[in-house]
Each structure stands twice: as C-alpha cells, then as structure tokens.
Amino acid sequence: MSSTVQELYQALIVERSKAPRFSGRPEVFDAQGRGENAMCGDRVQVFWQRGGVVRHEAHGCAILTASADLMAQAVAGKSPAQVAAMRGAFEEVVTSGRENPALGDLNALAGVAQYRARIRCATLPWAALAEALKEGQVHG
Amino acid sequence: MSTRAFNVSEIRKDFPILTQQVHGRKLVFLDSAASAQKPRVVIDAMVRVMEMQYANVHRGLHWMSERTSDAYEAARDKVAAFLNARAREEIVFTRNATESINLVAYSYGRTALRPGDAVVVSEMEHHANLVPWQILRDAHGVELRIAKITDSGEIDWESLEAQFADGKVKLLAITHMSNVLGSYTPAERLVAFAHARGAKVLLDGCQAIVHRAVDVQALDVDFYVFSGHKLYGPTGIGVLYAKREILEAMPPFLAGGEMIDSVSYERATWAPPPYRFEAGTPAIIETIGLGAAIDYVQAIGLDAIAAHERELTVHGLKMLAGIEGLRVLGSAQDRGGVLTFTMEDAHAHDIATLLDRQGIAVRAGRHCAEPLMGRMGVSAAARASFALYTTVEEIDALGEGLARIKQIFK
Numbered sequence: 440m441s442s443t444v445q446e447l448y449q450a451l452i453v454e455r456s457k458a459p460r461f462s463g464r465p466e467v468f469d470a471q472g473r474g475e476n477a478m479c480g481d482r483v484q485v486f487w488q489r490g491g492v493v494r495h496e497a498h499g500c501a502i503l504t505a506s507a508d509l510m511a512q513a514v515a516g517k518s519p520a521q522v523a524a525m526r527g528a529f530e531e532v533v534t535s536g537r538e539n540p541a542l543g544d545l546n547a548l549a550g551v552a553q554y555r556a557r558i559r560c561a562t563l564p565w566a567a568l569a570e571a572l573k574e575g576q577v578h579g
Numbered sequence: 580m581s582t583r584a585f586n587v588s589e590i591r592k593d594f595p596i597l598t599q600q601v602h603g604r605k606l607v608f609l610d611s612a613a614s615a616q617k618p619r620v621v622i623d624a625m626v627r628v629m630e631m632q633y634a635n636v637h638r639g640l641h642w643m644s645e646r647t648s649d650a651y652e653a654a655r656d657k658v659a660a661f662l663n664a665r666a667r668e669e670i671v672f673t674r675n676a677t678e679s680i681n682l683v684a685y686s687y688g689r690t691a692l693r694p695g696d697a698v699v700v701s702e703m704e705h706h707a708n709l710v711p712w713q714i715l716r717d718a719h720g721v722e723l724r725i726a727k728i729t730d731s732g733e734i735d736w737e738s739l740e741a742q743f744a745d746g747k748v749k750l751l752a753i754t755h756m757s758n759v760l761g762s763y764t765p766a767e768r769l770v771a772f773a774h775a776r777g778a779k780v781l782l783d784g785c786q787a788i789v790h791r792a793v794d795v796q797a798l799d800v801d802f803y804v805f806s807g808h809k810l811y812g813p814t815g816i817g818v819l820y821a822k823r824e825i826l827e828a829m830p831p832f833l834a835g836g837e838m839i840d841s842v843s844y845e846r847a848t849w850a851p852p853p854y855r856f857e858a859g860t861p862a863i864i865e866t867i868g869l870g871a872a873i874d875y876v877q878a879i880g881l882d883a884i885a886a887h888e889r890e891l892t893v894h895g896l897k898m899l900a901g902i903e904g905l906r907v908l909g910s911a912q913d914r915g916g917v918l919t920f921t922m923e924d925a926h927a928h929d930i931a932t933l934l935d936r937q938g939i940a941v942r943a944g945r946h947c948a949e950p951l952m953g954r955m956g957v958s959a960a961a962r963a964s965f966a967l968y969t970t971v972e973e974i975d976a977l978g979e980g981l982a983r984i985k986q987i988f989k
Contacts, residue, residue, distance in 0.1 A: 448933065448987055457988065477946045479928055480958040498958070500926035501988070554932055 447550035448501065451509075461511030465494050472570030474563040476503075481560065483507050485567040491516040493568065502551060506577035507564035512577055518560050519572045526565045533561045585883040591968050593618040593875075604938030607973045612758055612786060612917050612964030613745030613942050614808045618870075621812055626870035628864050636863055637837060637854075651863055657854070661873045662803065662820050663794040669826065672855040674863055675817035676785045677707040679804035680752070682832040682856060683781055686709035687802075688750075690830055691779075694720030697747040699739070699778075701764075702728045702954050703757045706947045708783045712752060718950075722747065728954070732760035732909030739772070748778045755787035755803075757841055759946045759955075759962070760909030761892070761917035763787060766798050774799065779825070785809055789966070790888055790915045792881040797822055807865065811966075812872030816865035819856070826852035833858040876967075885969045888916040891965045891974060898978040902985070908955050916965030919946065922981070924988035927959040933987065937980045939973075 468486040475482040481499025485507070493514050495507040510529075516523050525542070532539050536552030539545075551557045591597050594616045599606045628650065636651045639975045652667075659667045673679045687713075692698070698712050698721055716723040727738035742748060751773040756763045766782055773780045774949035781802035784793060784832060788805040797804050802825070807816040821829075831838050831849055835858035840848040876884065895918050899907050904923030922930060931943035943961045945952050952958060963977055 447936070448929070455988055468700060478950070480949070481926075481928075500928040502929070554935075557928065560928065 447553070449547045449550075450503055451544060452505040455505040455508040458567040459495075459497070459504055459508040461494055461508050462496060462504075463494055464496055465492075468494070470551045470571040470579075472567040474567035474570070474573070476559055476563055478556070481563070483564050483567050485511075485564060485571050487568065487571045491518065491522075495564060495567075497564065499563075500557075502548065502557055503563055506548055506561040509547065510564050510568065513543065513545050514568070522568060522572060526569060529565060530562055533558050583815060585879065585887055587887065587968065587970055591970075593620070594968050595619060595622070597968060601938045601940070602936055607939040607976050609963040609965065609969065609973065610940045610942050611789075611966035611969070612789065612809070612935040612962065614814070615789065615811045615966050616968065617813065617868075620813055620873050621868050621871045625864050628867050633863070635860055650867050651861070654866045654873075657870045657873045658818055658820075661793075661877065662818075663796050663821055665796060666823055666851050669823050670828070670854040671819040671821070672777070672866055673804075673817040673819050673856075674804040674815055674862070675806040675808070676783060677806075677816050677817070679802075679819035680694075680781070680783065681711045683752075683802055683804075683821070684715045686829045686832045686856075687821075687825065688712075688715040689719050690719070690822075691825075691828065692719065692721050692749055692842055695722070695747065696749040697722040697724050697742075698750045698752060699724045699726050699728045699742050699748050700751075701734065701753050702762055703732065703762070703951050704752075704754055704948065705758050705783065705785070706949070707785075707978055708752055708754060709950070711866060724748070726753075728760075728762075732757060732911045732914075733761040734764055734769070743773075743776045743778070746777065748773075748776065750779050752780065752781040752802075753783065754783045755784045755793075756790065756915055756917075757909070757948075757951075758786050758917060759919050759924075759948050759951055759960075761910060761919070762911035763791075763913040763915060765913075767799065770798055770800050783814050786917065788958060790881075791885050803824055807869040807872065808954050810869070810872055811875060812869040813831070813865040814866040815862045816869045818869075823852065826856070829856075831855050831858065835859045837861075853973055856889040879967065887967060888965055888969075891969055891971065892916045892918070894971050895963065895965070895974045895977075898974055899981075902978070902986075903982055905981070906962060908957065916969070917962065918964070919960045919962040921960045922984070925984050929988075930961040930984055932980070933984045934977070934980045937976075937983070939977055939980050 453501050469485050470487045473484045483497040486494045493511040497507040548561045551561045553565040590799050596616050634647045636648040655670050658670045724742045727735040770780045779801040784805040803820040808814040838858040839852050908919045927943035943962045
C-alpha cells in the first residue's frame with residue numbers, strides 16, 4: 440500500500456470510524472442538526488447540549504464517521520462562537536491540505552484535500568453542527 | 580465484415596490512455612460502464628475532420644461543406660447498419676441516450692400518449708429512464724407504473740403482467756442491461772409481450788449496445804437509445820432509433836435550423852425525419868467519431884467482444900465471491916461485465932478512494948439509480964465494469980486491492 444493511502448486513512452480515522460467514541464443519540468439535548476450528501480446518500484445527525492457536549496449518529500463512509508467523532512471531541516466545552524471559528528479553520532485544512540497546529544487530531548483529515556469529492560464527507564458533520572447551533576438559537 | 584482475432588494485449592495498444600499512470604501506478608480502468616476509453620482510430624478520425632475536412636453540414640454549397648456532410652451522413656449509415664435498422668431515416672442523432680429518451684417522452688409522449696394512458700418502467704432503471712416519464716406524468720396526465728424486479732435482478736413477470744392487466748399501458752420503457760446489476764433483460768420476449776398487449780417498447784441500450792450485437796428488426800423494438808461515449812466513441816453524441824412510421828408521426832422536440840421544411844414569420848413546416856429532430860448545428864466531429872468507433876467495434880466483432888467479457892465476468896464474480904463480507908448486487912442468469920458490490924467493513928466511497936490510490940478506477944455511489952439502490956437495500960455501492968480492453972490481470976489487481984482494504988478496516 441502506498442504511503443499516500445495511509446496518509447488519508449490514518450489509523451486514527453480507521454479507528455474512529457469503526458469504533459466512534461462520541462456516537463449515539465443522547466436522551467437529552469438542546470439542539471440538533473442534520474446533514475445529507477445527496478451524491479451518496481450518506482447522512483449524519485448531530486446533537487448539542489448546553490456546555491458544549493456533542494454526540495452524533497453518522498451513517499456513511501469512514502471519513503464522515505471519523506470526522507463527526509473527531510469534531511465531537513474537538514468542540515467539547517466550546518461555545519457556539521468558538522465552534523464556528525473552528526469550523527472555518529477545519530474547512531481550510533481539508534480544502535488546502537495544510538495542517539493547522541491549533542486543531543490537533545482534526546488534522547488527521549487533511550488528506551481529503553486531494554479528493555475533491557470527499558471533502559464534503561469531512562465537512563458534513565460540521566455543517567450539521569452549525570445548523571444545530573443556528574436552529575437551537577443557543578447562546579453560550 | 581472482416582474481423583480480427585481477439586487479442587487483448589494487441590487491443591490495449593489501440594487505446595493510448597491505457598499506458599497512463601495514476602498516483603505512480605499503472606492505470607487499471609474499471610469504470611467503462613460510466614464512460615469508455617477511446618481508441619486511436621476514433622481520436623484520429625476526429626482530428627482529421629478538424630484538420631482536413633471541416634465545415635457546417637447540409638448548408639454550404641461549397642466543397643468543404645459537401646464533403647463534411649458526406650462524412651456526417653456516412654456515420655448515420657454506419658449506425659443504421661450496426662443496429663440493422665430498416666432505413667437510415669430511422670436514426671436520429673442526439674447528444675446522448677438521456678436526450679434520446681427525453682425526446683421520446685416529450686415528442687411521442689405528449690402526442691401519441693393520451694391522459695389516462697400508462698407508461699411502465701422497471702425498478703432497475705437509470706434515472707434517465709425514470710425522471711423523463713415522471714415529468715411526462717406530471718405535465719400530461721399519463722400514469723407511470725413501476726414493474727418489479729426479483730431479488731436476483733431479473734424482470735418479475737408476474738408484476739409485469741399485473742401492470743398490463745387493465746389494458747391502459749401504451750409504452751414499456753425499460754433497460755436492455757442494468758447499469759447496476761449487470762442483468763440483461765430478455766428484450767425479444769419483452770417486446771413480444773408488450774406488442775401483444777398493444778404497447779410500444781423503448782429499450783435503453785446504453786450498457787447493452789457495448790457488449791452484444793443488437794438487431795432492432797429482429798427485436799422488433801419501437802425505440803432504441805444509446806450513447807456514443809460508452810461505445811468507445813466521443814461524448815456529446817447519442818442515438819435514437821425509432822421505426823420510421825413512428826418518427827414520421829412525431830412532432831419536433833427542439834426547434835431551429837435544419838429541422839424545418841419552410842418558414843414564414845407566421846409558421847413553419849417540419850422537415851421529414853431524421854432531420855426534424857436534429858435542430859441546430861449537430862455534433863459533426865463527434866458524430867464522425869462515433870462512426871469510427873462503430874467501425875472499430877465491428878472490425879473486432881461483437882461476438883468476440885462478448886466472449887472476452889463473459890470470461891472476465893465469470894472470473895470477476897469468482898474473485899469477488901472469495902472475499903468475505905462482500906456482497907454482489909444481483910445474480911441474474913444473463914448478466915454482463917458490470918459488477919456492483921458492497922463490503923461489510925468498508926463504505927463504497929472508502930473503497931473507491933482506496934482503490935484509486937492503487938491506480939484502480941471504479942465508480943461508487945448510487946449510480947444514477949437511487950430507487951434501485953433502495954430496492955436492493957443499500958445506500959451506496961462500488962462498481963467495477965469491464966470493456967473489451969479489460970484483462971484478467973486487472974480483475975486480479977482489483978481483488979488484491981480489495982484485500983488490502985479489508986486489512987485496513989479489519
């Protein structure tokens with residue numbers, strides 16, 4: 440297997456796609472958002488609780504599931520404004536392929552920049568979270 | 580027609596692109612059902628038009644225009660002979676099969692069909708043979724009925740009988756070979772079945788035309804459509820075959836130059852078929868390219884191509900059956916070299932991306948057949964499809980690639 444494959448499907452991505460740590464619909468949540476990729480039918484639902492606790496239900500590829508899970512980890516305890524800023528920075532990483540030291544584990548997804556059609560898989564959970572934060576009219 | 584002995588390594592030399600590398604690896608192109616690669620003769624024919632013999636067709640009174648018109652019309656003769664049409668006037672050039680079906684749905688559908696009539700399609704249609712009929716239903720008040728398929732991906736005859744039972748069906752529009760399941764439909768039997776019940780038949784031949792000889796007279800089919808680019812020809816050129824008497828009764832689809840007989844400020848009269856349906860300057864270069872592609876395929880011989888692809892399909896199915904957790908969609912008795920599958924451990928898009936990294940091109944997703952994917956109980960699937968230049972070694976490379984993917988997600 441060429442190294443480039445491993446760059447894209449790093450152990451962290453495979454691991455989180457197979458055994459996500461932040462998946463499942465919580466009994467209580469303050470806002471939710473969903474995203475669907477019309478091209479492949481993949482979909483993700485994101486649940487947000489006040490205080491910045493995020494959970495997800497992802498039905499799709501490894502990139503989508505891993506991205507949802509790493510997002511839930513990264514935004515823990517963050518305010519909606521901080522989440523919005525982080526989303527922008529993350530989208531920059533997955534479109535440019537340039538890692539951002541401030542984003543930690545999220546940089547594992549930088550490799551998708553080489554696959555235009557896959558960028559959406561990585562950004563979909565973030566779009567769903569943004570929708571949750573907008574819909575919920577939350578202030579935090 | 581003369582045929583040359585089938586030798587895949589010789590054939591591969593005809594396709595310049597096959598020597599390309601992807602991600603530093605030899606290209607293994609297993610996405611020909613989406614669009615096939617082009618042989619040198621097609622590329623050369625198109626370049627030759629532009630370099631040596633190009634002008635608009637059917638208009639000029641000058642030498643260049645006349646020669647170009649001859650070459651363009653010669654392509655029509657080639658298509659007519661290829662399909663064994665009764666007459667060259669039965670061949671209409673379109674952009675692609677999608678446009679051909681839209682043309683039929685719009686022109687034939689809104690005149691020959693009346694509100695209350697029904698159109699039947701199957702559960703395994705490409706969106707191109709479903710959505711135009713949905714639009715016709717909504718605009719014109721015809722009923723759209725969906726005939727079921729079996730789990731193996733074959734026509735469910737009981738369901739088809741039921742759809743036709745009330746005598747309202749006037750058109751059966753159905754694939755000749757599924758782009759997802761690889762199943763061939765029994766075209767001759769379907770046509771006889773529909774005709775006996777007073778319905779016309781349109782066959783979507785996009786996939787079938789590439790893999791086996793089609794004889795529209797033997798099939799007695801009313802409409803047959805295909806795209807040039809899947810038949811080793813260029814993009815932008817498609818074909819609509821229809822029986823002459825049907826075409827003659829059909830009004831134009833698009834209006835403009837070429838399709839008229841005479842025009843005043845008040846009204847226009849239509850040219851006879853096929854020109855009635857070829858408004859505007861056609862895809863001259865691409866049409867001539869399609870003619871070259873048909874010459875190429877016929878020189879090899881569709882029987883030889885079919886035999887080669889049968890071998891590939893058997894080999895491919897055997898290889899895929901050996902991969903634990905892999906499911907091939909459809910198991911029709913009569914199937915061609917289109918193998919769509921899912922893997923327990925890996926999502927279709929991950930499969931496609933990981934194979935691409937190994938130089939192997941497959942398609943993944945819903946294959947423009949979203950309802951069929953739902954019918955088969957999957958949201959997305961990967962598809963490997965074969966062509967006359969595909970080798971057994973390439974299928975083995977796919978097998979090795981899939982094994983590596985299993986390793987990654989194990």
